[in-house]
Amino acid sequence: MELVCYRCPARSSDLCAGVPDNELKLLAAISTHLKLRPEETLILDGDASDHVYNVVSGTLMMTRLGADGRRQILAFLLTGNFIGFSSDQLYRFNVEALTDCELCRFERKKLEPLFEAYPEMERRFRQMAARVIEASLDLVFTLGRRNATERMAAFLLHLRDAQREAAEIPKDTQAVWQIPMTRTDIADYLGLTIETVSRVLSRLKSKGILRLPTLHSFEIVNETALVDAAGAD
Amino acid sequence: MELVCYRCPARSSDLCAGVPDNELKLLAAISTHLKLRPEETLILDGDASDHVYNVVSGTLMMTRLGADGRRQILAFLLTGNFIGFSSDQLYRFNVEALTDCELCRFERKKLEPLFEAYPEMERRFRQMAARVIEASLDLVFTLGRRNATERMAAFLLHLRDAQREAAEIPKDTQAVWQIPMTRTDIADYLGLTIETVSRVLSRLKSKGILRLPTLHSFEIVNETALVDAAGAD
DNA sequence: CGCGGGCTTGATTCATATCAACGATGGTGG
DNA sequence: CCACCATCGTTGATATGAATCAAGCCCGCG
Structure with a gap:
């Protein structure tokens, strides 16, 4: 079980890097592995936001659909990326696999106690959020002014x-x-x-x-x- | 000093709402008050990101300037909004007052220990980050598809x-x-x-x-x- | 070999930018 | 207190970049 995390291509992702090697079993204990084939859906707009994910391999995309079918892709998600920031009980976007994907899935409420136990993990989580914000704002600049x-x-x-x-x-x-x-x-x-x-x-x-x-x-x-x-x- | 926080219009902002009334003095102790007049600059692209802010009153804007002078406003910041997510040592945007503004300023490194002491505060901080992400993605949709x-x-x-x-x-x-x-x-x-x-x-x-x-x-x-x-x- | 989906290329249209002039508003100094 | 000026906003004419409409191409697959 621990080996799974040790060899994980996303071991150095922000989410997992905050956990020292010798505590990896804590992460492994609350995570489940997940595979997706191209075009399979991970999250549908309106789904309960009680799981979060880490991309182990593959590429996914986060999309939003307008009422009349207009689609905007909000982000492409690659190895090491985290999926699951939400201020609400529900996700307000879709996530869909573009290629074969492996993901690590966590129950949100099981993950949170780890933040108290490992402040370093929490610190990295915040940095991860900041990176997502910066990526979104880069896209805002691109769409608005290029x-x-x-x-x-x-x-x-x-x-x-x-x-x-x-x-x-x-x-x-x-x-x-x-x-x-x-x-x-x-x-x-x-x-x-x-x-x-x-x-x-x-x-x-x-x-x-x-x-x-x-x-x-x-x-x-x-x-x-x-x-x-x-x-x- | 405590009174300042009690009466603060941003008392119920995400940042401060996580701190119970009887602990407000902890927040007050590490915060300084700040006033800005219209067009005054709070943050310049390239500034060290060692302070964060809470908007007490007024409106500010967060901007990014392209090399050739193109400007994109990334967000308007109103009462209760938090300023200062950064994945880096430096801010990569400008923040400027549009109206008379009052702000609460925190040293980042003094704020962080509070997250360990008050997990509720940290939880709210994460929610705040999620809201900023959602706001940015709303703008992405608007710019991309409207x-x-x-x-x-x-x-x-x-x-x-x-x-x-x-x-x-x-x-x-x-x-x-x-x-x-x-x-x-x-x-x-x-x-x-x-x-x-x-x-x-x-x-x-x-x-x-x-x-x-x-x-x-x-x-x-x-x-x-x-x-x-x-x-x- | 033919079919279909994804892509490219061309012709035309259209929404928004650009260029240009004019109007309103608010602050300053006489 | 008023007149002037600078700044900001509106409106109109024209240009242009990207969308739309329309074929046709290419490659993988049955």
């Missing part, structure tokens, strides 16, 4: 950074990065249409800034130009 | 709700509400231009949905129509 090209460029750089970090790849490594989501998902994240996403990618490619070996991968050929295209910030 | 009219309508309803709550005004009261910010501020919050804001307001007014007694106040004449105009969500 044009289509800038949004796309910033998104790709963000995707790369997340994968770099998760895989601990050194900064100057040239690599082909994954795009785990569809064009539609990207559009619904960046507040654009699928056609605009496609056009902007084509333009970045034709300018020699990107390579797009497959629909779901990219390589940055000219990083300077891409950073430049991401613009103000 | 048109100019919908943004404006949603914003006005939000302004009303915040004031209603702060002043504890019953739900069906007809009233003139304040608009503490300029048209430029509204534009920079909603990801629009000042001209568009102006036009949308004029249209809502000419349709008989709003009254605009002064530049900085509004009255909702036809609430149903306004809610309708706010659209999907």
